[in-house]
Amino acid sequence: MGKVQADANRSADTHLLSVPLPTDWGIDLYLKDESTHPTGSLKHRLARSLFLYALCNGWIRPGRPVIEASSGSTAVSEAYFARLIGVPFVAVMARGTVRAKVDLIEFHGGHCHLVNDPGEVYGTATRLAAETGGHYMDQFTYAERATDWRGNNNIAESIFRQLAAERHPVPAWIVATAGTGGTSATLARYVRYAQATTGICVADPENSAFFPSWRDSDPSATTDTGSRIEGIGRQRVEPSFVPGAIDRMMRVPDAASIAGVRVLERLLGRRAGASTGTGLWAAFRIIAEMRARHEHGSVVGLLCDPGERYLEKYYADDWLAAQSIDIGPYVQRIEHFLISGSLEPVNAPSPR
Ligand SMILES: Cc1ncc(COP(=O)(O)O)c(C=O)c1O
Numbered sequence: 130m131g132k133v134q135a136d137a138n139r140s141a142d143t144h145l146l147s148v149p150l151p152t153d154w155g156i157d158l159y160l161k162d163e164s165t166h167p168t169g170s171l172k173h174r175l176a177r178s179l180f181l182y183a184l185c186n187g188w189i190r191p192g193r194p195v196i197e198a199s200s201g202s203t204a205v206s207e208a209y210f211a212r213l214i215g216v217p218f219v220a221v222m223a224r225g226t227v228r229a230k231v232d233l234i235e236f237h238g239g240h241c242h243l244v245n246d247p248g249e250v251y252g253t254a255t256r257l258a259a260e261t262g263g264h265y266m267d268q269f270t271y272a273e274r275a276t277d278w279r280g281n282n283n284i285a286e287s288i289f290r291q292l293a294a295e296r297h298p299v300p301a302w303i304v305a306t307a308g309t310g311g312t313s314a315t316l317a318r319y320v321r322y323a324q325a326t327t328g329i330c331v332a333d334p335e336n337s338a339f340f341p342s343w344r345d346s347d348p349s350a351t352t353d354t355g356s357r358i359e360g361i362g363r364q365r366v367e368p369s370f371v372p373g374a375i376d377r378m379m380r381v382p383d384a385a386s387i388a389g390v391r392v393l394e395r396l397l398g399r400r401a402g403a404s405t406g407t408g409l410w411a412a413f414r415i416i417a418e419m420r421a422r423h424e425h426g427s428v429v430g431l432l433c434d435p436g437e438r439y440l441e442k443y444y445a446d447d448w449l450a451a452q453s454i455d456i457g458p459y460v461q462r463i464e465h466f467l468i469s470g471s472l473e474p475v476n477a478p479s480p481r
């Protein structure tokens with residue numbers, strides 16, 4: 130406990146970046162830059178919370194491994210905390226996970242166990258924990274309850290504090306994405322607890338069960354294929370996803386997610402992973418709607434992890450071609466939106 134607490138005490142808060150939009154729109158867009166944590170993603174917060182929760186519950190034992198099912202970012206952060214407290218760490222991940230995440234897990238002293246089918250990660254992690262006498266951390270179940278959603282400098286409290294001196298200090302919307310669903314649960318619970326008027330929107334990629342499950346009130350929804358947007362979108366509805374707490378969901382085409390981060394690079398001079406683009410596209414849609422209704426206010430999204438991890442995927446034209454993903458029309462729509470405030474397909478007749 131002492132080592133994890135001391136590590137938190139040495140850490141600084143993440144920045145709330147301003148994304149330039151025409152000032153006269155009266156709408157401000159911010160991105161909470163979670164890529165600046167020591168392990169490079171918003172999963173640093175989650176990993177710390179999961180280790181504290183497991184330590185307080187007596188679930189982690191000296192010399193016994195911590196095992197996790199992950200799409201990679203959580204495992205990178207958990208490998209860091211496992212080494213901090215001196216226990217072995219094993220990440221169970223799908224074979225398609227980018228090489229950069231495997232390298233980072235190994236850099237932090239962890240071991241990667243790759244499985245062919247993304248749906249196998251849960252069962253394999255459970256089995257490895259039983260075989261080794263280790264602890265299966267199970268972020269997909271415990272993310273929402275391990276996080277202190279009332280405050281304690283969680284991501285929501287930090288966003289509200291950092292907005293205090295802005296012209297629209299209470300955001301109209303915060304847009305999140307869902308891997309475990311933990312971040313959206315923390316944001317939504319905090320907003321209610323703080324009695325804020327902010328809406329919470331979850332942007333979901335193609336091939337994810339979260340959106341159809343929320344739309345149809347069907348917790349048993351599943352999909353046949355894994356998400357192409359690493360870190361978010363699951364083939365089943367994870368126990369940590371709290372649909373009743375959120376106000377809105379939006380399905381985002383994968384091409385729009387990738388176009389979003391490509392344009393973001395021009396706007397901020399920074400690369401981000403594609404899940405950042407998923408949220409960004411939803412934020413652009415919300416802003417376009419606000420513009421159409423002549424509303425003013427602020428919208429906050431998340432910069433989840435750095436794009437440098439995904440040079441072989443979202444920043445590689447041959448990968449896009451192999452996936453039959455054409456980002457061109459979406460790049461065009463975003464560039465047009467940044468000037469006009471409309472995200473409609475360029476040259477399409479106006480809906481009004
Ligand atoms: C890159 C990235 N973005 C966003 C998320 C979504 O976060 P959460 O698990 O809190 O739903 C994840 C989760 O794994 C992620 O890895």
